[in-house]
Amino acid sequence: MSILAPCLAALAALSLQGEPVPGLQSSPDRIRESVLPAHYLEGHLDARSIPQAMLEQDIPGLGMAFIEDGEIAWQMTFGYADLATAAPVTPDTVFAAASLSKPVAAMMALHLVDRGALSLDADVDDYLHDWQIPASAFTAEEPVTLRRLVGHTAGIANHLWSAYDPGEPLPSIEAMLTGAPPSVDPPAAVEAVPGARYRYSNPGYAIIQKLVQDATGEDFQTAAERIVFSPAGMTRSTFAQPAPPALNAAAATGYSNALQPYPDRLFPFLAAGGMWSTPGDLARFMGTLMEDRATGAGRILSPELAAEVFAHSEGRLGFTRTPGADGEVLVEHWGSNAGFTSYMVGHLPGNQALVVMTNSDNGFNLMASIARSVAHEYGWPLLEPTVYTEAGLPAADLQRFAGTYGDGLVFSVADGALTLTAPGDAAAQTLVPVGPATLISPSQNTTYQFIEANDGAIRWVRMTQGSGYNNDFPRN
Numbered sequence: 001m002s003i004l005a006p007c008l009a010a011l012a013a014l015s016l017q018g019e020p021v022p023g024l025q026s027s028p029d030r031i032r033e034s035v036l037p038a039h040y041l042e043g044h045l046d047a048r049s050i051p052q053a054m055l056e057q058d059i060p061g062l063g064m065a066f067i068e069d070g071e072i073a074w075q076m077t078f079g080y081a082d083l084a085t086a087a088p089v090t091p092d093t094v095f096a097a098a099s100l101s102k103p104v105a106a107m108m109a110l111h112l113v114d115r116g117a118l119s120l121d122a123d124v125d126d127y128l129h130d131w132q133i134p135a136s137a138f139t140a141e142e143p144v145t146l147r148r149l150v151g152h153t154a155g156i157a158n159h160l161w162s163a164y165d166p167g168e169p170l171p172s173i174e175a176m177l178t179g180a181p182p183s184v185d186p187p188a189a190v191e192a193v194p195g196a197r198y199r200y201s202n203p204g205y206a207i208i209q210k211l212v213q214d215a216t217g218e219d220f221q222t223a224a225e226r227i228v229f230s231p232a233g234m235t236r237s238t239f240a241q242p243a244p245p246a247l248n249a250a251a252a253t254g255y256s257n258a259l260q261p262y263p264d265r266l267f268p269f270l271a272a273g274g275m276w277s278t279p280g281d282l283a284r285f286m287g288t289l290m291e292d293r294a295t296g297a298g299r300i301l302s303p304e305l306a307a308e309v310f311a312h313s314e315g316r317l318g319f320t321r322t323p324g325a326d327g328e329v330l331v332e333h334w335g336s337n338a339g340f341t342s343y344m345v346g347h348l349p350g351n352q353a354l355v356v357m358t359n360s361d362n363g364f365n366l367m368a369s370i371a372r373s374v375a376h377e378y379g380w381p382l383l384e385p386t387v388y389t390e391a392g393l394p395a396a397d398l399q400r401f402a403g404t405y406g407d408g409l410v411f412s413v414a415d416g417a418l419t420l421t422a423p424g425d426a427a428a429q430t431l432v433p434v435g436p437a438t439l440i441s442p443s444q445n446t447t448y449q450f451i452e453a454n455d456g457a458i459r460w461v462r463m464t465q466g467s468g469y470n471n472d473f474p475r476n
Helices: 005-017 027-033 050-057 098-114 137-141 146-150 173-178 202-216 220-232 245-249 279-295 303-309 363-378 395-401
Strands: 039-041 061-068 071-082 320-323 329-337 340-348 352-358 386-388 403-405 409-414 417-421 438-441 446-452 458-464 470-474
Touching: 027 050, 027 071, 027 363, 039 438, 050 071, 050 363, 061 279, 061 363, 071 279, 098 146, 098 202, 098 220, 098 279, 098 303, 098 329, 098 340, 146 202, 173 202, 202 220, 220 279, 279 303, 279 340, 279 352, 329 363, 340 363, 352 363, 395 409, 395 417, 395 458, 403 458, 409 458
Parallel strands: 039 386
Antiparallel strands: 061 071, 061 352, 320 329, 329 340, 340 352, 403 409, 409 417, 438 446, 446 458, 458 470
């Protein structure tokens, strides 16, 4: 018997949890039964339920929570926290939050700005005690500031921090920043002029962790409990490594793309990715920040700083921020550690937020699909899927696109339509025009945009999958 057989048998039971609900009267019902691609052809939506999608994508377990006006509106859980024991995911299941730790750490630092213990725009060396930013030609031009660290524009070199086995000595934040044993990672370094450009940086958030610890005189978990967890009502969240026994007992097992369990690991890079939490707790965190902005409650941030976090402009102050029409703003963050993927997204002016967490390396596509379903249900235009309508193109225009691209994408014109034969396809797909140079495969929700070079000739095709991911292929 295959080593995966017991896992697959357990995972197959997911299909029993997603039987269609007659009428689908509630928003959670509709979201559960129809996750949406990034785009599709009108009249050709082949919807999947969340359990169906989990089964197809080998995702053992998933939890999600939706908050509105500071109150949890609903939570849903699916599948298994552990395949070997068939322990189900419940609202109390704890997941590795990975980089969703970063917004929590950022708000801790902004809370200290509100209280005058830190500054957003001063040189952070003014606030660091026994470690300083390594001096360089870059820092001679511009200082590293908290605003730049939070927004990933401080020029700090990036790398993925190493996780440690239980029982191994864990490095202190100082050892991690200097690269001293028992840390096995490089020291923090500035490799670009601070403020010059966006450069995602995990070590940048280690510096934020150090700033918080120096400003408060507390360890990071104690500071997090006082500044964020307690005010937001987050009773099932921790930065402690290992997690306290009660939370550790409820922790999900992380799984690879092939449904192989990962061993237990410890994550000393706390601010960058060491938090354990639940979708409900992280939804409460988002809701608390939104209430601070809307009502001036001040549980974590002043209304002034909360308004800056959710400003109607592009930027990043703890979250990626995307402005839309009529005051609409989306704030988002993604996370992944080995065996875990997570996503949070908030919407203004609706004061609504969604958090989705999985115990799988495979979770990104499904989490994005769930978010699009939520956007469609609650009216978030920035995140709703694109619905294409057919646009006729003459055969002469289609002939411009015919040819072979990349490693065997063959486009041909037959009976007045453009067809695609891809490696491994048993038959050609008929593509439907939806724009002057864009066609879609209705069965796969994949678009093909043909791109001209400066001389007017078609030189590339951009293939965008229903997940939203795209690749460009040159014409041969």
